[in-house]
Amino acid sequence: MSTTTDSKIRIQLENFSVTDEIEAMKKVSRNIGGITTFLGTGRELSKGQNIAQLNFEHYPKMAEKKLEEIRQQAIKDHSIIDMSIIHRIGPIEIGENIVLIVAVGEHRKETFTACEWAIAELKRVTPIWKRETTTHGEVWVQDTP
Amino acid sequence: MSTTTDSKIRIQLENFSVTDEIEAMKKVSRNIGGITTFLGTGRELSKGQNIAQLNFEHYPKMAEKKLEEIRQQAIKDHSIIDMSIIHRIGPIEIGENIVLIVAVGEHRKETFTACEWAIAELKRVTPIWKRETTTHGEVWVQDTP
Amino acid sequence: MITVKFFASLKAIAEKEEEQIEVQSSISMDQLSDIISKTSPKMGDIIRDNKIMISVNQEMADADTVIHDGDEVAFLPPFSGGS
């Protein structure tokens, strides 16, 4: 199911393994003491509607560029050692992985801050769009919280 | 390497799989949208000393009881759906997993808050002790940050 | 020649994903929306109402950004990635 963990920024159709991504990040330094990860998954309910499926589309190259900018800024501003960001596109079933952010640092505090900042920033600046399939049909989600 | 994921509170000698623990927590609800995990790992450097190995000891039963209390309070106070906490004991090499906290919720915000609170609370109230082996010998770590 | 891209909900409105527009050296964002309006009036309205974001060569742009021959312009509805 999982693909190569070589690149720290990836947008891909395939699922990923959280364990594999964490192990890949551990190789960056022997001085990692804290690893915070955020994993976004497909929820069944959205604004009271039952979701049957999600579908993500992205603007190729621009989306990857924005994720790399987020990674660089997280390392620079939050004193973490490194970060990886993976976002899936295409069809996503309920319960499936959508997005993963892994922040590794010497201590836990900065990895929490960096990880929480990065997912908020991803939602704000990355050209990725979600389409929800409900019993009423398909709709592009337009809200960015 | 990994053991059963049946219990949400575990203290064990064996390593664990982050992916397996997350998948076990996903089964709790179809309405999980955000999963924050904190993974503590063995660092090579501690207060300028090179660490060769770590070794954790716990007070059986009391440590598990405290972890269960943390889990219950996180669910109650932070509006998450569920939480699992695993801590390893025995010898730990540099880069190896020590502790894992998985917080699952409908939205990301509460899972970050709950996960960060839980690891701080774990360090504060759980009878677990760390022994560091350096070139100067073995020493029990006495500081709780 | 500039390349114009439409994403997500805008594909249905523009009734296309991409179009090529012939230009002399450079044009303003207003001139570009006039050209797009001719084949898709609804898309032109959306651009003028500032309801969407625009990128030029994959960097965020605004109404004052000048578009040059060879540029890639994209019309981007509000983002909703991240879970």
Added chain:
Amino acid sequence: MITVKFFASLKAIAEKEEEQIEVQSSISMDQLSDIISKTSPKMGDIIRDNKIMISVNQEMADADTVIHDGDEVAFLPPFSGGS
């Protein structure tokens, strides 16, 4: 009979992990530290200096906690789990 447990750094100081102490119905924490001091004076000092935490039946206790026959008392140095 009460069971007394020593953890981490305290095991080397007490020179044991556990001991059984015969008591009449109940004793105070002060009485218990006096008993422990007889075989391990250094351990008695540490208890009286409040440098460590004490649990009774796996719940946190303090100097005022009364210890009953059958209880499990543990002396706990500062915790350092969690990474």
